[in-house]
Amino acid sequence: MDYIKKYEKWISNENIDKITKDELMKIKDDKEEIEERFYTDLSFGTAGLRGKMGAGTNRMNKYIISMATQAIAEVIKAEGKKACKKGVVIAYDVRHKSDEFAKRAALVLANNGIKAYLFEGIRPTPELSYAVRRLGTQAGIVVTASHNPKDYNGYKVYWDEGSQILSDIAARVTEKIDEIEDIAKIKRMDEDEALREGLLEIIGKDIDDEYIEKVKELSLRDEIKKDIKIVYTPFNGTGNIPVRRVLDERGFNNVFVVKEQENPDPNFTTIGYPNPEDIKTFEYAIKLGKEKNADLLIANDPDCDRMACMIKDKKGEYIPLNGNQTGAILINYVLEALKEKNEIPSNAVIVKSIVTGDLGKDIAKSYGVHTVETLTGFKNICGKANEFEKTGEYTYLFGYEESIGYVYDTFVRDKDGVIAAMLIVEAAAFYMNKEKTLLDILEDIYNEYGYYSEDLFSLVLEGIEGKERIGRMMENYKKHYLTEIAGAKLTRITDFENQLRRDLLNESEEEIEMKKTNALKFEFDNDSWYAIRPSGTEPKIKIYIYSKGKNKSEAEEIVKKIKENVLDKLHSIK
Ligand SMILES: O=P(O)(O)OC[C@H]1O[C@H](O)[C@H](O)[C@@H](O)[C@@H]1O
Numbered sequence: 001m002d003y004i005k006k007y008e009k010w011i012s013n014e015n016i017d018k019i020t021k022d023e024l025m026k027i028k029d030d031k032e033e034i035e036e037r038f039y040t041d042l043s044f045g046t047a048g049l050r051g052k053m054g055a056g057t058n059r060m061n062k063y064i065i066s067m068a069t070q071a072i073a074e075v076i077k078a079e080g081k082k083a084c085k086k087g088v089v090i091a092y093d094v095r096h097k098s099d100e101f102a103k104r105a106a107l108v109l110a111n112n113g114i115k116a117y118l119f120e121g122i123r124p125t126p127e128l129s130y131a132v133r134r135l136g137t138q139a140g141i142v143v144t145a146s147h148n149p150k151d152y153n154g155y156k157v158y159w160d161e162g163s164q165i166l167s168d169i170a171a172r173v174t175e176k177i178d179e180i181e182d183i184a185k186i187k188r189m190d191e192d193e194a195l196r197e198g199l200l201e202i203i204g205k206d207i208d209d210e211y212i213e214k215v216k217e218l219s220l221r222d223e224i225k226k227d228i229k230i231v232y233t234p235f236n237g238t239g240n241i242p243v244r245r246v247l248d249e250r251g252f253n254n255v256f257v258v259k260e261q262e263n264p265d266p267n268f269t270t271i272g273y274p275n276p277e278d279i280k281t282f283e284y285a286i287k288l289g290k291e292k293n294a295d296l297l298i299a300n301d302p303d304c305d306r307m308a309c310m311i312k313d314k315k316g317e318y319i320p321l322n323g324n325q326t327g328a329i330l331i332n333y334v335l336e337a338l339k340e341k342n343e344i345p346s347n348a349v350i351v352k353s354i355v356t357g358d359l360g361k362d363i364a365k366s367y368g369v370h371t372v373e374t375l376t377g378f379k380n381i382c383g384k385a386n387e388f389e390k391t392g393e394y395t396y397l398f399g400y401e402e403s404i405g406y407v408y409d410t411f412v413r414d415k416d417g418v419i420a421a422m423l424i425v426e427a428a429a430f431y432m433n434k435e436k437t438l439l440d441i442l443e444d445i446y447n448e449y450g451y452y453s454e455d456l457f458s459l460v461l462e463g464i465e466g467k468e469r470i471g472r473m474m475e476n477y478k479k480h481y482l483t484e485i486a487g488a489k490l491t492r493i494t495d496f497e498n499q500l501r502r503d504l505l506n507e508s509e510e511e512i513e514m515k516k517t518n519a520l521k522f523e524f525d526n527d528s529w530y531a532i533r534p535s536g537t538e539p540k541i542k543i544y545i546y547s548k549g550k551n552k553s554e555a556e557e558i559v560k561k562i563k564e565n566v567l568d569k570l571h572s573i574k
Pocket residue numbers: 046047146376377378379401403405534535536537538542
């Protein structure tokens with residue numbers, strides 16, 4: 001069915017409400033807008049469903065929420081009565097309509113005879129992951145668009161092990177979605193009835209308390225001076241209460257919160273794009289940091305699964321750490337502390353993605369810890385935790401990605417901005433006692449393992465036009481690429497979509513074991529590499545460039561050269 005037909009079907013559907021129809025009528029002469037909203041259906045990407053809010057099949061709205069939830073209910077019902085009884089736990093963030101969507105999902109489940117546990121208010125995404133395991137539910141849902149701009153919302157789905165669903169369950173859900181005839185006809189149970197029937201239970205404090213205790217138990221060193229000055233911003237999101245509580249209960253009392261970004265604000269008025277990967281979002285934190293002479297600035301994204309930080313240098317300026325650097329510092333800190341206590345399991349493993357840098361891996365190796373790589377997405381990283389728990393092959397210690405996601409231990413099976421914030425504060429305080437900042441520690445790491453440089457950037461290309469152009473860029477790169485850069489030769493090309501790795505030195509080709517994904521990686525004979533992939537959460541093509549040099553300038557020079565070339569080429573592909 002083409003997009004105009006789909007549009008007309010919504011307009012003429014008697015089950016679609018007037019407000020939605022009025023919104024659609026306003027665009028009746030705007031073919032482009034109709035196409036954007038109806039040319040495709042939202043599908044499960046890197047982290048569930050995500051899209052702009054509005055009427056349409058390619059938009060997040062109440063009908064799409066009902067549709068996805070009904071499909072999940074069908075999959076759970078197919079698992080049997082026990083699964084229905086185990087139920088589904090639902091959390092939501094501060095975005096427009098998140099609470100309404102979350103309640104809607106709960107009542108759709110209740111109508112299917114599936115018990116829904118609904119958090120009483122906003123909660124961090126990682127707490128939901130914990131709640132799935134703690135309550136022993138069959139599944140979990142978080143209504144959030146994580147770090148996307150304010151006009152987005154999303155729907156993350158978790159399965160019984162507490163991690164986000166992988167392609168197997170996503171395919172079953174999609175199959176059930178396709179069987180739904182009219183998404184506007186999906187029924188919900190009345191809220192009072194659901195409460196009376198025990199099919200809706202509101203949860204909160206007990207889970208909060210237990211989650212906070214578990215986070216605090218991850219502390220590696222408590223006998224340290226805790227007078228470090230911290231500026232914290234939750235980006236008007238869900239981190240405000242748990243992060244402050246953990247720090248406070250751990251005895252870190254010099255925590256100053258950015259006032260303008262403390263309370264929920266679905267418009268993220270003083271931040272704009274609430275992604276702490278973007279240094280611009282630290283503007284208010286830096287200002288407060290200077291006022292208070294803080295040692296460390298920390299930010300979480302609105303659903304508090306990401307964490308980024310900036311460190312005060314000797315001149316009093318704040319220097320950002322990227323995800324690879326923070327990951328390396330945390331791995332170094334965790335392994336050093338565990339080693340001292342003789343607590344590194346003999347088969348310990350850290351897990352990172354194919355586009356995460358190699359520094360963490362080198363550090364792990366020096367402690368005898370193995371590294372496993374997965375495709376992008378914390379569902380894949382924590383999927384390994386589930387797998388290793390069953391096979392016993394490894395003991396999962398730490399998972400991380402360059403996109404500022406980290407988790408230590410396995411009681412949370414997603415990236416956790418609360419755990420990450422606590423650990424980075426603890427590490428900074430510990431090294432401060434030794435008169436070192438985290439910047440000094442990073443320098444020590446570089447001196448020991450070699451200087452790593454990197455540049456991660458993306459080109460935003462929105463809408464259908466953007467999606468098609470990204471497709472052309474990827475196709476072009478499969479055929480035409482740099483074979484030499486700054487004297488270094490291309491040695492390997494990995495095409496993750498065709499699951500092939502080509503070795504250019506001995507002209508051989510091998511199949512790779514990972515699942516298919518649209519990504520390309522190019523490796524050179526001087527330890528530098530770059531990768532390109534379309535984002536699965538935002539309308540972007542993402543480029544990751546890494547190099548290792550004898551010193552900072554050598555490493556940076558290689559990255560600069562690759563970047564120039566890649567940018568030139570991408571801009572030339574129209
Ligand atoms: O690069 P993308 O597909 O946009 O994904 C970027 C990130 O999105 C979410 O935060 C996922 O949980 C991460 O695992 C992923 O790295």
